[in-house]
Amino acid sequence: xxxxxYVEAIRQxxxxxMTRDDDVFVLGEDVGVYGGAFKVTAGFLDQFGEERVMDTPxxxxxxxxxxxxxxxxxxxxxxEMQFAxxxxxxxxxxxxxxxxxxxxWGAGVPMVIRGPSGGGIHGGPFHSxxxxxxxxxxxxxxxxxxxxxxxxxxxxxxxxxxEDPVLFFEHKYLxxxxxxxxxxxxxxxxxxxxxxxxxxxDISVITYGAMVHNALExxxxxxxxxxxxxxxxxxxxxxxxxxxxxxxxxxxxKVILLHEDTRTGGFAGELxxxxxxEVFEYLDGPVMRITAPDTPIPYSPPLExxxxxxxxxxxxxxxxxxxx
Amino acid sequence: xxxxxxxxxxxxxxxxxxxxxxTRIERKLYRQGKxxxxxxxxxxxxxISVGSSIQLExxxxxxxxxxxxxxxxxxxxxxxxxxxxxxxxxxxxxxxKEANMHMGDMRHKIVAFVSMLADTVPVxxxxxxxYKMRRQRNVVLCYFGDGATSRGDWHEGLNLAxxxxxxxxxxxxNNQYAYSTPLEKQMxxxxxxxxAQGYAMPGVTVxxxxxxxxxxxxREAVELxxxxxxxxxxxxxxxxxxxxxxHDDGRYVPKELFEEWGKKDPILRWETRLIxxxxxSERDVREMATRITQEVDQAVSxxxxxxxxDPEETLEGVYxxxxxxxxxxxxxxFFSPDRWR
Numbered sequence: 001x002x003x004x005x006y007v008e009a010i011r012q013x014x015x016x017x018m019t020r021d022d023d024v025f026v027l028g029e030d031v032g033v034y035g036g037a038f039k040v041t042a043g044f045l046d047q048f049g050e051e052r053v054m055d056t057p058x059x060x061x062x063x064x065x066x067x068x069x070x071x072x073x074x075x076x077x078x079x080e081m082q083f084a085x086x087x088x089x090x091x092x093x094x095x096x097x098x099x100x101x102x103x104x105w106g107a108g109v110p111m112v113i114r115g116p117s118g119g120g121i122h123g124g125p126f127h128s129x130x131x132x133x134x135x136x137x138x139x140x141x142x143x144x145x146x147x148x149x150x151x152x153x154x155x156x157x158x159x160x161x162x163e164d165p166v167l168f169f170e171h172k173y174l175x176x177x178x179x180x181x182x183x184x185x186x187x188x189x190x191x192x193x194x195x196x197x198x199x200x201x202d203i204s205v206i207t208y209g210a211m212v213h214n215a216l217e218x219x220x221x222x223x224x225x226x227x228x229x230x231x232x233x234x235x236x237x238x239x240x241x242x243x244x245x246x247x248x249x250x251x252x253x254k255v256i257l258l259h260e261d262t263r264t265g266g267f268a269g270e271l272x273x274x275x276x277x278e279v280f281e282y283l284d285g286p287v288m289r290i291t292a293p294d295t296p297i298p299y300s301p302p303l304e305x306x307x308x309x310x311x312x313x314x315x316x317x318x319x320x321x322x323x324x
Numbered sequence: 325x326x327x328x329x330x331x332x333x334x335x336x337x338x339x340x341x342x343x344x345x346x347t348r349i350e351r352k353l354y355r356q357g358k359x360x361x362x363x364x365x366x367x368x369x370x371x372i373s374v375g376s377s378i379q380l381e382x383x384x385x386x387x388x389x390x391x392x393x394x395x396x397x398x399x400x401x402x403x404x405x406x407x408x409x410x411x412x413x414x415x416x417x418x419x420x421k422e423a424n425m426h427m428g429d430m431r432h433k434i435v436a437f438v439s440m441l442a443d444t445v446p447v448x449x450x451x452x453x454x455y456k457m458r459r460q461r462n463v464v465l466c467y468f469g470d471g472a473t474s475r476g477d478w479h480e481g482l483n484l485a486x487x488x489x490x491x492x493x494x495x496x497x498n499n500q501y502a503y504s505t506p507l508e509k510q511m512x513x514x515x516x517x518x519x520a521q522g523y524a525m526p527g528v529t530v531x532x533x534x535x536x537x538x539x540x541x542x543r544e545a546v547e548l549x550x551x552x553x554x555x556x557x558x559x560x561x562x563x564x565x566x567x568x569x570x571h572d573d574g575r576y577v578p579k580e581l582f583e584e585w586g587k588k589d590p591i592l593r594w595e596t597r598l599i600x601x602x603x604x605s606e607r608d609v610r611e612m613a614t615r616i617t618q619e620v621d622q623a624v625s626x627x628x629x630x631x632x633x634d635p636e637e638t639l640e641g642v643y644x645x646x647x648x649x650x651x652x653x654x655x656x657x658f659f660s661p662d663r664w665r
Contacts, residue, residue, distance in 0.1 A: 025457070051457050057487055062446035062480035069450020072430060073385075075457070077450075092477070096438045097447065103641050105418045105428040105436040139642050163644035239643075 004182045007175035009149035010114075011040050013156035014078065016186065018048055021076060024160055027054040028063055028080030037082050038116055038175055060089035064113060068098050071111040076160055081115030084169055085129040098165040099140030112159045116172035117145075118210055118260055119308055123172075124299035130209075130261040130292075135167050136237050136270075142166040142191055143237040147212035149180050151235055154189025162191060171210040178213065194241035196248065200228030203318050204248040206271055207258040208234040211309060215258055218314035227322045229314075237267055245271065246279050253284035254321045260309060263291040285324040288317050327379075327539060332603050335378055335535050337612060339370040339591050342393040344620045345403055349410055354570050358628065360412045361423045366391030368533070368565030371590035372497045374398065375538030376465055376558075379546065385433040385451050387444040387466040390425040391497060391564075395467065399432045403623035404630075413630040420633035421641070442472035445481030445494070452490035452555070463549045464492040465542070471502025473516055482557070486523040489554035493545040496557065497532060499564035504576045520557035532560025533590040536597075563588075 004012070018024045025048075026041055032055035035042030044053040056063050060081060067077035081087045087094070094113065101107040119128035135141045142164055146152040152170065159166040197212055198219050205215040212233045219229035232248050234240065249255050255275060257268035268289040275287055290309045297307055326332055346365040354363050366373065373392035377399065380386070388395045396406065401417060409416030410424055417427040418436070428436025435451070437444050448466035455462045472478055473496060485492050496516050500507050513519070520527025526545065530537040538560055545556035563585035567574030574582075598604045604612075 054488075057480075057483055059446075059480040059484060061477050062449065062484045065443065065446025065477065065481060066450030066453055066484055069435075069447040069452070070454045070457075071450075072435065072447070073451055073454035073458075075454050092440050093443060093446070096440055097443055100438070101436075102644065104422045104426065106641065107428060107430050107436070108644055142643075 002181070003179040004149050005176050005179045006149045006152050006170070007038060007040060009153035009182060010156050010170060011042070013153040014041065015044070015047075017157055017160045018044070018052065023074065024076040024078065025052040025054065025070075026078045026080060027056050027067065029056055029058060029082045031055060031080050036080060038172065040080070060086050061093050064090040064093040064098065067111045067113070068093060068101070068109055071109040072101070072107055076110055078112045078114060078160060081113060083123075083127050084115035084117035084131055085126045087113070087115060087131055091134065094135065094141065094165070094167075095138045099138045102164065103140055108163050109165050110163050112156070112166050112168055114156070114168035114170060116175070117169040118171040118173055119297050119304060120173035120210065122299060122301060122304060125296040128297040130169070130259075132167070132169055132237060133261060133265055133267060136267065140164070141238060143169070144191060144235065145169045145171070145209045145237060146235055147171070147174065147197075147209055147233050148178060150182060151189050151195070151233075153182060154187050155191065155235065158188050158191050166191065169209070173210050174213075189235070192236050192239040192241055194244040195233045195235055196230060196244065197233045198229065198231040200230040200252070202228045202252055203254040203256060203321050204230045204232060204252045205256045205258055205314065205318075206232045206234065206245055206248070208237065208267075209260060211258045211260050214309065214311045215314055217311045218318060221311070221315055222318055227318060229318060242274065245274070249275055249279050250282045253282055254324070255283075256288045256290060256314065256317055256321065258290045258309060258314060260292055262294050263289065264294050266291050285321050288321060290314060290317055326536065326601065326603065329603050331378060332598055335374050335539070336591070336594055336598060336604070336609070337616070338374045338378065338394045338398055339535065339594065340613060341397055341403070341616050341619070342370045342374070343367065343591060344616050345406060346393055348620055348624060349407070350566070350570050353407075353410070353624070359410045363410070363570035364390040364425060364568070365566055366393055368585060368589060369497050369499060369562045370394055371535035371538050371594070372495065372532050372560045372562060373467065375535040376493075376495055376542040379539065379543060380465065381462065383433065383460065384462045385435065385464045387435040387437065387448045387451070387464060388425075389437055389441065389444070389467045389469060389472070389497075391469065391499070392467045393425070395465070396427055396434060399434050401427065401429070401432065401434070403620055404626045407623050407627035408630050411627055411630075412632060413627060414633040415627070415630040419637070442468055442475040442478035442481070444468070445472075445478045446484060448492050448494075449481050449485040449488070449490055452485065452492040453488060456488070456490050461550050462491065463546050465495060466492055467495045467497065469502065470496060470498040470500065470507060470516060471505070471510055473519060474510055482519075482523045482525070482555070485555040486525050489552070491549035491552075492555045493542060493549055494555060494557045495542070496559045497562055498559050499562050501564050501568070501577065503568040503572075515559060517557055517559040525555050525557060527557040527559070529559040529561060532562035533585075533588045533593065535590060535594050
């Protein structure tokens with residue numbers, strides 16, 4: 001059976017949903033004729049036509065605003081941010097309009113905003129960001145960040161079917177680097193469910209996005225030393241799967257919180273507080289964070305390499321915790 | 325030429341009803357401490373929302389702003405629900421979740437605006453896009469003031485609507501002040517309608533205190549939009565006959581301007597015209613006023629006796645499915661007395 005890349009999996013998920021439901025449409029910059037900057041919508045224009053594959057002006061705020069309007073009418077828009085970094089231009093529409101419609105006046109806004117996030121491709125400060133926490137902090141939004149082709153396909157389909165606005169952060173480093181065989185039958189991955197990507201009894205590594213692969217790589221190395229990591233892939237940041245996180249910590253008693261996003265105000269801090277409140281008595285060591293430093297993400301390879309958390313960081317911190 | 329007689333009478337009714345409700349809110353209930361938050365009224369501007377939204381069909385949609393009371397009423401919100409909204413009551417349009425004019429209900433095709441003015445402009449374009457994609461012959465009326473046209477979302481929204489040729493009519497109430505900032509500090513042009521040229525859409529300026537002028541300009545723009553001709557911009561020149569809100573006395577506005585525009589009051593003008601053209605008698609007008617006073621009296625008394633929301637409702641309605649809502653689950657357990665047992 002052929003393998004499917006992460007980017008192709010997202011493409012397939014979108015394609016299947018557009019085939020299933022005429023109300024689903026995509027809009028964004030260069031999504032039509034060009035097929036999207038990363039070719040997520042390549043071939044869509046020929047299949048679905050220019051109304052449902054809408055090339056827009058350069059206007060992230062109006063792209064999101066228009067998606068909100070269409071969603072209020074019961075359509076299922078999927079808005080693309082060409083790079084997740086550009087979502088800052090649409091911050092107001094997302095956080096004040098989309099996020100609050102249901103709470104303020106009971107109007108559902110079933111829409112998806114997807115975009116490539118993350119570093120490792122020498123994109124520099126404006127093509128590498130991880131903007132998820134701005135939105136994690138806004139009640140009313142759901143935030144998804146898959147790490148595998150299977151999860152990416154299953155989650156984009158669930159996001160499109162969700163009744164609330166979903167931010168779908170695709171890690172662009174993974175687009176063509178991770179691949180796997182996918183089932184030929186249709187499948188969904190539920191929003192709000194974490195996945196234990198590797199079971200282990202010694203240390204929980206709780207992570208998401210591209211860092212899942214660093215954690216798995218570290219787990220492979222450490223297994224040779226007799227240290228078993230349990231890798232918990234959150235997959236969804238909001239709503240967070242508290243049960244899976246807390247069960248893992250209860251089992252291992254030691255925990256590493258790992259993300260590519262910067263440190264202060266990152267998701268790791270939220271997880272650390274949750275663990276301290278709910279399972280403090282199960283802990284056998286300090287809760288450790290591995291994150292990017294509090295800087296913009298730099299361009300030059302040695303700088304970017306320094307910035308991004310690495311497999312060697314996970315190994316180092318895990319050995320420290322194992323000996324604790 | 326005047327619209328048909330029923331429309332003429334209805335326009336007077338909704339203008340007068342808006343004025344009465346807002347006067348009651350601003351000059352009585354607010355001062356009595358019965359309105360818990362801010363008050364923004366459209367006194368002197370009633371012709372704009374009424375003369376435009378009166379001609380919509382049921383499946384058309386409006387995106388009103390904070391000086392468009394008439395549009396909310398015409399689309400079917402009751403005076404009681406509006407008053408209860410201002411009082412933060414459970415029976416208010418948003419059940420106490422939102423303040424004053426931030427009212428919306430998709431069953432009535434009313435979109436609730438946010439305080440970041442002009443945000444509804446691209447949203448209106450998206451609603452119109454849905455009409456176009458579904459081959460519905462419906463239109464969106466999108467309202468805003470002069471200040472909103474300085475914002476980026478306004479320009480992005482008009483541009484997108486124009487490129488996609490979607491059925492939306494953009495209606496500006498140019499009341500010449502954005503809070504305390506007069507028009508000349510807001511923009512280097514006198515007529516907002518010329519902004520339409522940049523988006524290759526029709527742009528007209530009309531007397532916003534003449535309900536027939538608003539009606540006629542809107543009729544043409546709606547007809548164009550319904551027939552696939554794309555969006556239009558209508559600038560309605562008017563004047564804000566109050567401060568920005570009930571806590572602002574507007575002392576920065578030259579008194580002569582209030583006097584000058586007071587003489588152009590849209591309700592008085594319309595009444596006079598209807599009597600002159602024998603659409604209504606003086607007695608008809610008096611009876612209408614009496615009826616409105618009674619209606620509002622009754623609505624006020626009902627709203628005053630309506631219940632406030634239960635505190636626990638704070639946690640409701642963030643997501644469609646509350647069972648998956650982690651922050652709410654936290655809050656619920658945190659505030660639960662059982663937590664500490």
